[in-house]
Amino acid sequence: MNQTFIQNLLHQVQNGTLPIDAAMEKLAHFPSEETLSACIDHQRTMRTGIPEVIFGEAKSAEQIIEIGQAMLQKQGPVMATRIAPEKAEHVLKALPELRYDKTARVLFCRPQPTDPAAVRGTIVVVCAGTSDIPVAEEARITVQILGHPVQSVYDAGVAGLHRLLSKQSVLNDASVIIVAAGMEGALPSVVGGLVRCPVIGVPTSVGYGTGQGGFAALLGILNSCAPGIAAVNIDNGFGAGCMAVAINRNNP
Incomplete structure (x- = not known):
């Protein structure tokens, strides 16, 4: 339940x-609804701009x-995040409206439509290696679900820096960049030294x-010498996506 829903209801x-x-x-369970195992916060989108999301692990x-x-x-x-394939299969039988991304381990449906006037620009998700893609995809899908334009640059780690530099124009056009990297976590620092926009580093367990x-x-990432870099928790692509959306939101 979001602001658009309430406005349409009042207009009707x-x-x-x-x-x-x-x-x-229609407003019977506003702002929250108690079920057998949860108390769902239907008003969260109106307060924070980000709806309640199911942590499914x-x-x-x-x-x-x-x-x-x-x-x-x-x-x-x-x-719903962190959903194993066998659990997703069970859920999809009961809720066929949902879609499942096996790489990101995310169940989702009904992404918010993109309103160009409501966003500052495009969020770019970069990952260092192929092994970091699951975390990067969790971030990308989060951004997409929340209605912000998003673009990906994958397998562009520091071991082959030319791969990243070949995407310089994509990085330059970004309003926020999410960088997922494991190993020594150097890639967010490198990206932070190449661009003017905020950079969110996501350390991965790779x-x-x-x-x-x-x-x-x-x-x-926390000790980066490149200024303007933030860090979220290990493997927290969802949190990085939410932070990027908050930065990219064109507040009135």
Whole structure:
């Protein structure tokens, strides 16, 4: 339930096409709705610009179905992250409206339409290596679901810097850049030294022993000598996407 939904509802009441009782029924679970396993925050989009999203890793398929059904009854996007393929298969049987991206492990439907007047520009998602793509795709789909234009540049790590430099024009045109990198996490620093826009570094858990599951990449990004770089948690493509959208939003 978002601002557009409320505005349309009020216009329908105003022009007499929707009875007040029917409007009250549509608002019955505003701002929140309690189900057996959750209390769904239907008002979150209006407050923050980002809807409530289901973190599905520790939830059962039955819980995701229950929450998803309640969300589908409201206007606006539906998204569930960290969904294993076997769990997604179970959910899709009950909620065929959803789509599943196996790489990003995301269930989603009804992305917000892009309003050119509401965004500053295009968000670009860059990843260092092919192994970082799942995290980068989680970020890309998050941006897409939230109605912002997005472009990807993948497999452009520092071991072959010419690959990144060949995309300089794409980077220059970005309003925000998300950079996912594992190993030593050097790529966000390199990108930060090439562009004027904000850069969000996403450390990934890709790497060998002393990478410590992404801690080396996280520390590398936090200690970057390139100014203007922010860091989110390890493997948190969703969080990076939300931050990029908040920066890219053209607030009135």
